[in-house]
Amino acid sequence: MAYLESIKVFVRVVELGSITSGGRDLRLTPAVASKRIKELEARLGTRLLNRTTRKLVPTEAGRMFYDQARRVISTLEDAEASLAGIASNPRGTLRVTAPLGIGRRLVAPLVPEYCEAFAHVDVRLRLSDRRVDLFEEELDVAFFLGTPRDSNLKQRKVADVPRVLCATPEYLERHGPVSNPRDLMEPAHHCLLLRFPRSPDYFWMLETEDGPRKIVANGRFDADEGDVLLNWALDGKGIANVPRFEVKGALKNGELVEILPETPPLPSVLTCLYPHRKLQDPKVQGFIDFMIPRCRAAMDA
Structure with missing residues (x-):
């Protein structure tokens, strides 16, 4: 042993x-x-x-x-x-990864509840907005926000995730209103951009009457972690493109103001990814079955 x-x-x-x-x-x-x-x-x-x-x-x-x-x-x-x-009787170690915002606000609060229900499973939660390789890093489950490209992975949809453009009232007072998508490309405005190594060229996709529109957003600040961008937005440094559930409270109390509500960003899709060989692993299936309805309820709360 x-x-x-x-x-x-x-x-x-x-x-x-x-x-x-x-x-x-x-x-x-x-x-x-x-x-x-x-x-x-x-x-x-x-x-x-x-x-x-x-x-x-x-x-x-x-x-x-x-x-x-x-x-x-x-x-x-x-x-x-x-x-x-x-x-x-699921048992063993479960290695899970999630983006920072999703991990902190949805997944992490549910892990203790899961571990109480499944006493023989230990959860190792790793949070990062960078793309991870499930095979290279020997992960069991990944929460993914976007469109997965790896066809070697099984996936289960958790929920559609509406997104919102937002900034503080102070920022809009200093830099002027955003009245149409073209304003996002002007030097007067600072879009807060999520970038990471090997990330694609950066752009935002907005819903318009004529269908999806690609906007190459102008911005002085970028980071590889979404929570950094959100904190910058709350500090009045620019315009953030974030999941609506992450800023629901800030929008309600006026800390943040929604921008271009008539042409919002396209919604993201939150999925659970896992390797094909984990298909019959009860701790993987049990974890996903446990998390999906609770994540949906947390986003709707």
Whole structure:
């Protein structure tokens, strides 16, 4: 059992790039995780990891061992899932990712409730607005806002997510009103843009009487996290394009004002993505079944 645990630590360290991150993911201190790696190297009689200035990288032997070890762990996880399905008792570790706004406002508040209902499942929640690779990062479920491109993933729709353009009254007083979509392309206005590595060329799609219209929005500020953009908007720095449920309270109390309500942004679609091989895993299916109606109710509240 100790050998298997050491293998699990090694695999997560390789995937996350550091002993601290790999240990944290398995709820181990860096000292314990480091000890497990040393024990594994001693057992195998070879060095598995090299330290660079920024991260740990596997040696040639380490890469070979990782490829085989990952398959072994996946096989064991699938076997465990099969038995759990027979017993109708989901168990194991569930690795979940979500965009920041969706994760903080919808998913995270529901995780404790889920864990109370399914006492044998541990949830590891990772929040990021960057695109993630479910296979590379060994994730079980991803909440995705937009149109998934990976046909190798199964998907279940959670809900349509209406979006809104908004800014503070103070911002509009300083920079002038936005009376038509063309104003968003003028230097007088600052659209707050979500950008991340390998993101597509930035534009906003608005609903008009003549159908969807592509607007190349003008903006001085961009960030790779949606909550940063929302905070900038609340601070009067520009115009945000955000899910309506995230700013419902701010619109109601007047902190933010809706812009161009007659030509709003096209709605997004929130989906749950998961690898095909997780199709029969009861903890994956149970988690998604649990989350979908509760996420819908939270957005409508």
